[in-house]
Amino acid sequence: MADKLPPRTPLPQGFSQTPDHDGTRRNQPCGAGAKTPVMYQPLGPEWLDAVAALEKLCFSTPWSGEQYRALHERGVCLLFGALREKNLLGYVALSRLDGDDTMEIFNIAVSPIERGKGIAGRLLRLCLLAARKAGGARVLLEVRESNVPAIALYRRAGFTLQGRRKRYYTRPVEDALLYRCDLKRVSE
Numbered sequence: 319m320a321d322k323l324p325p326r327t328p329l330p331q332g333f334s335q336t337p338d339h340d341g342t343r344r345n346q347p348c349g350a351g352a353k354t355p356v357m358y359q360p361l362g363p364e365w366l367d368a369v370a371a372l373e374k375l376c377f378s379t380p381w382s383g384e385q386y387r388a389l390h391e392r393g394v395c396l397l398f399g400a401l402r403e404k405n406l407l408g409y410v411a412l413s414r415l416d417g418d419d420t421m422e423i424f425n426i427a428v429s430p431i432e433r434g435k436g437i438a439g440r441l442l443r444l445c446l447l448a449a450r451k452a453g454g455a456r457v458l459l460e461v462r463e464s465n466v467p468a469i470a471l472y473r474r475a476g477f478t479l480q481g482r483r484k485r486y487y488t489r490p491v492e493d494a495l496l497y498r499c500d501l502k503r504v505s506e
């Protein structure tokens with residue numbers, strides 16, 4: 319049920335708001351920023367405007383801060399972020415579908431200049447562990463069929479293709495591929 323999902327979820331083992339040195343290892347140029355750790359943590363409502371701003375940067379049909387706020391207020395949305403010194407580098411948003419133990423990732427994005435460093439992989443893992451902890455049995459998502467990086471990310475995390483929704487997206491019009499991950503196969 320939607321109302322069983324807490325607005326904030328304690329971090330699963332391995333995500334105890336400690337710095338992620340893996341997240342800064344790959345593709346990181348030399349310089350002052352290279353050693354600043356990335357932190358992974360649940361995001362409260364104070365982060366919704368930053369999430370919406372990043373969303374705008376990453377999607378052709380972005381959700382607004384208000385849309386995120388509405389979901390958050392209903393208590394059906396879990397948000398996790400990757401932060402460096404209070405800057406939001408990436409986020410993943412997950413909600414519980416009404417009436418069963420199915421969850422849905424409705425967005426995951428990383429700032430363009432921070433991609434290729436393992437941030438989305440880490441966020442996705444964090445969110446799958448949290449979904450399992452919150453009683454979810456499976457996680458679903460949709461992705462544009464041309465979105466090669468996202469499809470590779472999901473497959474790598476254990477998602478399998480379930481189907482296709484014709485002409486689901488606009489700007490540009492495109493089919494959605496439907497993926498699913500069984501949470502019993504996700505381990506700490």
Ligand SMILES: CC(C)(COP(=O)(O)OP(=O)(O)OC[C@H]1O[C@@H](n2cnc3c(N)ncnc32)[C@H](O)[C@@H]1OP(=O)(O)O)[C@@H](O)C(=O)NCCC(=O)NCCS
Nearest residue numbers: 426427428433434435436437438439461467468470471474
């Ligand atoms: C998809 C996205 C979230 C990936 O973020 P990221 O932080 O760069 O991804 P990571 O560095 O964690 O990569 C994790 C895995 O994803 C896959 N991947 C990521 N970027 C890739 C690319 N450009 N090409 C191929 N595979 C890629 C790889 O399997 C990678 O694992 P590996 O590096 O060990 O091979 C990012 O490209 C993005 O924000 N895109 C725009 C928003 C979007 O399309 N979101 C998905 C909506 S459905």
